[in-house]
Amino acid sequence: MTPDRTDRNAASKGVLYPTGPLLAIESSCDETACAILSPQGTVLAEKVISQEAHAAFGGVVPEIAARAHLALLPDLARKTVEAAGLIPSDLRAVAASTGPGLIGGLIVGANFGKGLAIALGKPFIAVNHIEAHALSARLPGVAKEGLVFPFLLLLVSGGHCQCLAVEGIGQYRRLGGTIDDAAGEAFDKVAKMLGLGWPGGPQLEALAREGDPKAFAFPRPLKGRVGCDFSFSGLKTALARQLEPYGNTALPRALAADLAASFQQAVADVIEDRVRHAFAMMEPPTALVAAGGVAANGVLRACLTRIATDHGVPFIAPPLRLCTDNAVMVGWAALEVCREAARRGLLMPDDRRMRPRPRWPLSEMAERFSE
């Protein structure tokens, strides 16, 4: 891999729209992922490893995640480049999630990306992980008719729960978010209380199919309240109270199923109410978009489809592999940002000097385009 001197000089001046394949890296939580995208956004190769070592702890352990990224990433990147039929010097740029997220994993992914970019004499693009989720539904082929701004995004995963007005590249308005647990976190904690494995969301949904969603009248926190903030901790406590009489004894399955179904319904009702409020907080969106692992939930999807239909817009949920953490969305966000900079006649700075950020508010993303 001999650095190309011309490219090295070009990279130091700033980032131009890549003229060839781009390698993207995701390592902000417990997925180690790489993808290669063409300049048009065609996915040439993608690989993801969902770290399994966390299951025994019932949640993501940051230090274990960071060590796993360190162990897995170099080989995964090499195999992804090979799967695309390329050699490293074919790459024209490297992008990585550089925040927000778990700092250990971000340091591993961003530094690996920067090191490779420097070795190749190519630019490095630091991608905001939430921005990547926000733009993932614009990937070619996801929305049948394409997806134009502004759209309403509901991001619901193990770490995030928020509504965003996505008004343009770099223009994101947070309409509201959770004041305690993220939706997926609530699913995982309740699943654990019901004796299910981790991650709990899919297992809780499966158990809920056997139960009655009306069996328990759980609270609907913040329902009807102005704005679109979310809260799930009261709901979790209400469920814990129902379990008290059982102490350490195993729950009858029918009861566990009723609890799961009633909890899931309460979460869906809360999200429905909050999303309806979000619609009123922005100029009419072109679509309702969902992203994040919880967007896989069937009851929630049905709910969101209903809300979108009531507003006369499509409901768009990218396929699950793009909803959960992945590197394709990271590469796509990098391309979108480069394209926007080019459209404005700007040269973005090469991000090799940017430090990984555990917090990186979306409100700062417009700064990329300030002249």
Ligand code: KG4
């Ligand atoms: O986006 P994701 O893969 O990872 C991050 O958290 O970044 O989301 C994982 C979360 C977990 O909390 C998992 O329990 C939840 O999404 N989840 C679900 C379902 N599938 C995954 N929650 C409810 N119903 C599901 N079917």
Ligand code: ZN
């Ligand atoms: Zn994520």
